[in-house]
Amino acid sequence: MKGSILNKINEPKDLKKLNQEELNILAEEVRDVLIKKVSKTGGHFGPNLGMVEATIALHYVFNSPIDKIVYDVSHQSYPHKILTGRKENFINPEKFGEITGYTSQHESEHDFFTVGHTSTSISLACGLAKARDVKGEKENIIAVIGDGSLSGGEAYEGLNNAAESGKNIIIVVNDNDMSIAENHGGLYKNLAELRETNGASENNFFKALGFEYYYVGEGNNVEALIETFNKVKDTEHPVVVHIHTIKGKGYEEAEKNKEAFHWVMPFDLENKESDIIEFPESYTDIAGKFLVEKAKKDKKIVAITAATPAPAGLNYFRQEESLKDQYVDVGIAEEHAVAFASGIASQGGKPVLSILSSFVQRTYDQLSQDLAINNNSALIMVSWAGITGGDVTHLGIFDIPLISNIPNIVYLAPTSKEECLAMIEWGIEQKNHPVAIRVPNGDVISTGVKVEVNFDNLNVYEKTIDGSEVAIIGLGSFYDLGKRVQEKLQRETGIKATLINPRFITGVDKELLEDLLDNHKLVITLEDGVLDGGFGEKISRFYGDKNIKVLNFGAIKEFTDRVSLKELYERYHLTEDLIVNDIKTALK
């Protein structure tokens, strides 16, 4: 009976009662649940399908949660969730929403960390191992890391340290020969060589780092996996188990089209392909297409992505054969990406790194040291920035404090398509500064009015409505909110507020701000990010000893996890109603 084995699995120890045939059936049942669930809700698809057998084997051999398994980036943790008491959340649609898409210690004693950025599992596992050792305990510590995640520097730092620890730590390298996109880097030639030689190649990255090494060619064969995991269980030194799995295993379209099925929107299983949801054109799309046209005319332009060409708007660029020498996917290596861009710019090249807000967090020191101190004119497009109802590990609210407080960098916030393109054009062509652009994440606003490509006069804000009493400074994606507040305030109170598009996140327009003192009582700032360390506080500081009030609107400093945008906007007073009320109160 379909589901008959999974029915009996409520915790990992239930697995241990199964025989080999039952384990194989269980794998099919888990896969079936995964395919049905993810096709309905969307989520990480290919990586989880590939890990079904390995997860079963891990839980068959090891004793979770005494033995501790850390899943890198959590993209491959759904089978683990299904086997550790959360199967109902994958079977019962009413319970889909109760769990996150990532591992979470708040969900299960079998999860040890909330993880959504890559390449961290080995370091975290080293920590678990050290805690075990100082407590005099003996359990197994296992990190499961995909081949894609191995390109990140933190993973290498972890490997290098794990190898030296000399104690039990088992690193399972889940090699499906794919990152989100294809893999990039010298390491991947070595992984291919190891796969081709069934692990026997003389060149061996892991052995070179000092690991005992095991290879399992049939990474979707429960029996083979169990055999090897049994060999390494209770090892007293660092071990790598390199398993070759099939990304998307068991769902034909996903096996064929690995990138499209890495993470999916909901899709129709009958049609066998992802629902074609017609997304409206986004700012990243527009920027990406613009770059393609620019680059065709200028060989010095080099587009750079750190393993996320699609969400960063670079798929157009990547697919353009004539631009292949001008396109570089560095793998999951954001630090390298920034230094690389700085190096290109130092010799008159025109690098454009497109990166998501959440992942630019990996690059603070490189932005500061490799780029800003050297004042090289690289362009960085920061997308997916702003308050979001998404997962705690992928918030887009921290890039303003991160980037805008580094000297020399000019961080720009466009308010429309026309302004965005003008800023990109300027960012590419100017030679005086590192430039970053906060590419908006919401609906595209087109004014139809061409914006002049000149931002040479730094920190000059644009006054778009000249009013009095109240001034509204609406930064980037929140300029439109400012406009709506301006209109509502006028309707309700007759006050014609001044409206300002600051354009520059990185500095204050002292002259314009001084001028406001003449006939304004209140200045409000609106920013689509965290208040602490952000844009509005610079305005508050400027006005600290002046006779004018300032109210800063933006996100509170907190980690939110899948809280709806509506709820967050209310919590942060980011609706027209709440802002207008706050203005009225402040004017009393």
Place this chain on the structure above:
Amino acid sequence: MKGSILNKINEPKDLKKLNQEELNILAEEVRDVLIKKVSKTGGHFGPNLGMVEATIALHYVFNSPIDKIVYDVSHQSYPHKILTGRKENFINPEKFGEITGYTSQHESEHDFFTVGHTSTSISLACGLAKARDVKGEKENIIAVIGDGSLSGGEAYEGLNNAAESGKNIIIVVNDNDMSIAENHGGLYKNLAELRETNGASENNFFKALGFEYYYVGEGNNVEALIETFNKVKDTEHPVVVHIHTIKGKGYEEAEKNKEAFHWVMPFDLENKESDIIEFPESYTDIAGKFLVEKAKKDKKIVAITAATPAPAGLNYFRQEESLKDQYVDVGIAEEHAVAFASGIASQGGKPVLSILSSFVQRTYDQLSQDLAINNNSALIMVSWAGITGGDVTHLGIFDIPLISNIPNIVYLAPTSKEECLAMIEWGIEQKNHPVAIRVPNGDVISTGVKVEVNFDNLNVYEKTIDGSEVAIIGLGSFYDLGKRVQEKLQRETGIKATLINPRFITGVDKELLEDLLDNHKLVITLEDGVLDGGFGEKISRFYGDKNIKVLNFGAIKEFTDRVSLKELYERYHLTEDLIVNDIKTALK
């Protein structure tokens, strides 16, 4: 005649006229200049002595600046400076101060970047190579990187990408078998194996990554180096040249005591040892000794350093044989260090990571994702923080915007020895938050009054003088400045200002700040760091819509390079005189 060859070398091409014997004499002359100069001024000693022959060979074989050499972290760039037109700055004491201790594109066309953090050279070189390729040029690109720097994740990301580029890039691995301290990590076993086998070992980290590999055992033999560099010159693919050099070569004491002579204070060549300068006891010393005593009684305490035990105050810990299982030097791997600490804390261990302000910049994403989202109770001691007259690559002013705007982390600023120890004690024992402590960098202030170990009530400031009219909030190392301002203001104006020790960098004490509104007209904040994104701006934001003035004192957002502290304090109005004047002006 002594110096007779060096006399003739004004630029690298002058080297090419020399025969082998003259090159050897030149090496001795350069070494002689280095020893005399650095013994007088202090600076990086051991790494430069080891690289004399390799630098001569590089400039003999390659055509700088057409061929481009990037020196990692610049610790080994002095011989390069001597050979590229800057020898007078090493010979003539009057000109010592005209150059920096690091490479600088502002000093010479033979330098391409200002570099002072490790592990960046390969990524920067990849950028130079890509710029060359898109411009259709043909020169050699060379990165020179020490073995110590290879433990950093950015170096690995660079290697992985350089290997894939498939074009000319030559990576010279300067292996002197030392980081600043001893090396840590699995890689170093492999390097040792390669040295022992004259490069022939089957395990080869560089070959595994796809590099063509050359080994030069006699890394201080100009002839052998020239021979190999000639082989790889104009290569059309990525190459690693692994050279075994002697750190401190040619200065006996430095060869023996490699760590002490990595970077030296001025010392007397006759006595053959570093001047014993009696430094007053520092906060890091006190903290380090305190940790040793704590750890002896509590096996769960694990002290962690990223390759800088001495400046981070952990030498006492490191030297204590009974604590060896509780001490971990992770190598130059700051990202790993933070995730590792988070992992330890997640299981009830008590990790204490001691790290310099400038290097904590490497860890933003790990602080946020690995540590803060998981809310694990690791303790991070941030030292060498504050405004400094030092090099542009080692400023300590950015850690407040970096750390204090991340949710969940509690960042504390002690004002005295007693408070610092109480904060460390609390940080280790509490289980609710990740805690960071900004260990002061200046003279130790001891009040003699024990501070209660309890900071559970977050963001509660301490009012130390209850006054009126003006309130002075002096953060951490600037609390004492606030005290002096308070006294001077009273002397000069009779105003008895309120004085506040905020203790918490990460939040505002709303109740206390509200109370100040009753009888204060002006609040000033003092912080030993950059204003933008810092502590004072939070106070300004809080008071934005209130009837009180606020003045924030701190550093302007700028990179400064060896500007004296006196000059910076005047520029930023951080003297008692200037602050009192500003207060008087604001009160008018």
